[in-house]
Amino acid sequence: MSATTAVEVAIRRFRFEAPEADLVDLRRRLQATRWPDKETVKDESQGAQLAKLQALVGYWGTDYDWRKVEARLNALPQFTTNIDGLDIHFIHVKSRHKGALPLLITHGWPGSVIELLKIIEPLTDPTAHGGSAGDAFDVVIPSLPGYGFSARPQAPGWNPDRIARGWNELMHRLGYEQYVAQGGDWGAVITEVMGRQAPAGLRGIHVNLAAAVPPDVEAALAGTGPVPAMSEQERAVFDALRAYRMSGYAGYFVALTARPQAVGYGLTDSPVGLAAFFLWHPGFANWSYGDDPADPKTKDEVLDDITLYWVTNTATSSGRLYWEHGGASPTSAAAIKTAEISLPVGVTVFPDDVYRPPESWARRAYRNLTYFHEVDRGGHFAAWEQPQLFSEEIRAAFHSLR
């Protein structure tokens, strides 16, 4: 084996420590924020409200402590390895239970590995979290290229297909010949691509943002086709999707798809601009980001995620994934080509996610649907918001594939 090859496949331990000067500069920028006028309405219909954002930023620039989440991350086994020319960061936690099923979990935008930290214990140590030893997983949680601690691609081409191939390479490099894959948001798109690619050893996938909108419904939503006949439940989902698309949710999606660099300058230079842009995502719509310890969606958790993007300067590189994907809707069965997935597929619908696909649509989209369940709580960031419930879903979804 040549020395070069050895370096390329090497798996190196990873720790992150943000330079103190970067944190000082962040606080300086936050305190020097040049604020716009207040919105001219009494709700969020023009975007993040000034008073709410000022309160969050006031805390971010003074008492918020990045070192806490940094310590949480550094307490986990983190690694980097070079795949297809790019250093990929990942968390890798093995279960102490023999026969644990290896599970690759992919985050999305504007999330990160931080949204997945709370499910590591329930998945790797199920007996301490209401499960049995037979439910154990080894978990691998990579940072997407251009996100977090993974390197930022300097050339085009890091689209979901390439990332999916890279993920399979990663699992094999870790010695896993048989594994399953899971994701929501971009993680769902990449997981579905893996399902299409069906590399040897991938036994099945689970997604918590299904690409289940049928082509005829998609055409009706786009105004290029008639509204098809639907059941009452399907019609309700259709109406919700239509209202949702009218509401301007798509602005960030369209902007990042069309011009990630144009948007990126402001987000890279202005931490407040970055925060406002991220909080636009519908996944944060139900978040209070307050102080209530009973509400897991605290301002610290939101700021951990936003600060991760800031300190790694990945606002622009992460947005480029939208450009790479060319605007294909992550919820459209046709755009994601779900018909080409022959592997077993599990779907969990969380009620507060961006849409709630009915089982009938999921059955049309995935020809080998082995699990479908709509749970009673949780939203777009289900692993973050409801880690125990999310973990139970993963156990149930993959039970038949062990």
Added chain:
Amino acid sequence: MSPSTAGIATETAIRPFRVDVPEEQLVELRRRIDATRWPDRETVTDQSQGVQLARLLGLARYWSLGYDWRKVEAKLNALPQFVTEIDRLQLHFIHVRSRQPNALPVVITHGWPGSVLELIKTIGPLTDPGAFGGRAEDAFDVVMPSLPGYGFSAHPSESGWGPERIGSAWDVLMKRLGYTRYVAQGGDYGAVVTHAMGRQAPAGLLGIHVNLPAAVPLEVLPAVGGGPAPTGLSEKERAALDQVITAAMRDTAYSLMMGTKPQTIGYSLNDSPVGLAAWMLGHPGFNRWAYGSDPGQPTTDEVLDDITLYWLTSSPTSAARSYWENHGRSPLVAAAQMTVDISIPTAVSAFPGELYVAPESWARRAYPKLIYFHEAERGGHFAALEEPEIFSQELRAAFTSLR
């Protein structure tokens, strides 16, 4: 005069206005430009991901080190500028009267990401046509207001300042200036406001001219959404449709964002001058601008004048809100602009570098009373800035029958 009538007098008063930006604001702007935290370079070799890093770095360096705001400030202050309160908002405008006794009054409205600065080169040719190859009887008195939330006009603190309300305010302004018969002109958002005025048809408004016509007919919209194109399109119509499709796919991200969440995008634009520059240069009107190395207009200084005006007046968010107030109605689509309701004479100039070159056949269908249609030989989205003399000639020709 009693105190109460004094109040009324103040409300309708027209006061002279001068621009004088405090020096510390210019120092602070340079400090922020110098402290810019930059993203990585784009991963492509063209503008397909947005303004390229090397170009923006070069522009930012000049903006900080070589650019002089005071020059354009002096240029503005050499013009008769005023403010007056209309509908409880203080509005800024430039008002230049022609020496010709029977000059036709015209209110000209700028758009986004423009300002009155995009229009000032037409003041000479319009007010003094004899000095610019025209005839004395083609002279105009020009009124160029800053849109609410833009430039030196006040920022609305409540919602409701949509095109209709702005259109009504412009009529109040013209009447307050003593003009009982006038015409209106606009491109970009200025065309949206001018269309609203055309629908309102206030007494005395003789006609309108737009250089961004709302001529796209309803039946081609499915094609813009990815569906099939209707059959029987002429060559020009097909070309225009292709331009609209391109614009919808590639160039409308900014309008969608500002139309739905102006506050969200506003935070970064108001806090980062480079972010603001990149955002404004992302407008398709600037697509072909070569950062000052092009032979024609605009120059680098002219572009920075405009961006700096937005920065210094802290108006990126309030300006973006005008899109939200427009409720996502496309400025290009006849039905969205309700052109069928425009019963007064309408004139259209189609500039070859515009977002789309409206075919005359579409313009005739869109505007019930089209009195003038002409394809100009040069010029783009910022026609008044790029080709002020051609633009002025278009206005003379368009309005000659209404004098």
